[in-house]
Amino acid sequence: MTASGRTTPWLLSAPALALFAALLLTPLAMTFLLSFNSFSFYGGIENTFGPENYIEVLSDLYFYEIFGRTFLIAFITTAICAVLGLPEAYILFRMKPAWRSFMLLVVLGPLLISVVVRTLGWAILLGNKGVINEFLRDIGLITSPIRMMYTSTGIVVALVHVMIPFMILAVWAALQRQDPATERAAESLGAAPLTVFMRIVLPQAMPGVLSGSLIVFSLSASAFATPAVLGGRRIKVVSTTVYDEFLNTLNWPLGAAIAMLLLVSVLTIMIAWNKLVERRYSGVFE
């Protein structure tokens, strides 16, 4: 290969690489460096270098609770998205073409609306004087409102709404790759509809569910708008904690350390998950 032949691909990807470096790697590197600086209430950020912030986070149970809550919320959101999204994608997949494109639009439509707007919508529904509580009280089912705002449950509900299109898209892609004749083959061999779904469709859709889970989990774990609006001060997750450290306490180095820990833990979980999936399905799917 000639020298120019070797450099051409690099030249062609240079603009994208430059953008990538400028907008992602640089801030990331700076955040990383920032997380080793120290902060004092009177002196502000000092340009020292040491692991104090990490030690502070890792030795304080308060932060463990926040991380634990974040991952629990992300995990439950992912599980609900998988359980709801898989049948939903399958039903969509089996619809008549005209209906299908319409319903797909309905499912993906929410993606066109800002997360903040959608979350505020949930706040209107879930509040103590919100639509749901007012309704339940009016029909006499409850006397005092059920608390749904500022709870993990509320956050999960809203996150599922935000995230489920991603799951459906991922499962949809997997369903589309599968040969529709496999279902008929199973049927001709005597399988009842539920058996066909459980034994033939589900296993073939599994790679889609798993990659969808990866997307939903990482987006949920780092989601900001939804927990910020629906969790408020009371139910803190990692991203809102970072936000508070930066903008309220002004302890940027500590915020940076928490952000780095979030990044590393999400990455670790994702890579482990991916490895698991690859090992499980290596013989079966390309």
Added chain:
Amino acid sequence: MMDQPAFNHGQTMAFLELQALNKRYNAVVAVEDFNLSIQRGEFVSLLGPSGCGKTTTLQMIAGFTQPTSGSIMLNGRDLGAIPARKRGLGIVFQTYALFPHMTVEQNVGFGLEMRNVPSHERRRRVSDALDLVHLSHLGDRFPRHMSGGQRQRVALARALVIEPELLLLDEPLSNLDAKLREEMQLELRRIQQEAGVTTLLVTHDQSEAMALSDRVAVMQSGRLIQEDSPFDVYEKPATSFISTFLGKTNSLPALLERAGKRTQIVIDDVRLAGPQTVLANGPVELSLRPERIELTDIDKATLSGDVIERVFLGDHWLFRVETPIGKLLVMQRNLGRRGAEIGERLHLFWEPEAMRLLPRGDVS
């Protein structure tokens, strides 16, 4: 049909009986007034061009498509109200439709599992089925690590292991390359005979239909137009469409005349002695197979003409010859000599009986 089974509630009914089957998709008529009987153990091919309704017919027998009207009787029972999963038919799909997440053994065993066959018997029958298709050594492979021919055989084993009353094959060989296809044709025939299963094959490949089946049923635009042994469909095509669809033929418009008992063929101003026929005088379609034309000397020639095209195909030559009745395709066995050059004059001879007369243009 002479050899009908004597049972079946005293009726004389074939093993599989399709009666007045119709399928309409809104305005599209996919299958129209389709009648076909198949005897037990028979291998029948449904042959026709793309879009003529072969798959639709097969899917109706399989139970995946509801007929608009008509009935399907298998071994005396009406399949109409029985769902696909309870019909107990073996089906091989065009794409094979193997379950990609199961090994070969799991694929083949699936039907037995659905029938709650105990696991030791299941293992035995799966291994018998894999023996039958010569794949016993690949039992724990996944389908995607197999070649097209191997997948095809797995699909066949999976369909046969449930000991179906009827085996349905939808273009099972069309995804294979030419050489493998020929091998698999022989293989398929052997397996079908060993298993002794009544088989209906759908194909648009006439050589496949002829090589494999006891009987060929030719379809055209949703209708059955001829059913006969491979030899008879080839030699005595009912319409000019069939004569051109099966094999190569020279199809020429001609005029039939009679002089006393003898017939004459008139094309332009050429008169030839004609074959025996029941057709009335007047316009007919003449079909003359290229392999029935022989090369001869000038004094014995029926007609002569110049070679305008030639193709060498290994075991034979194919010439296009410009004759007074039009361009004729002539086939000659390769006897180890050089074939005629372009521009060379050839003297052609054929028996009058080699010409087949068909009604003109009603169907085509």
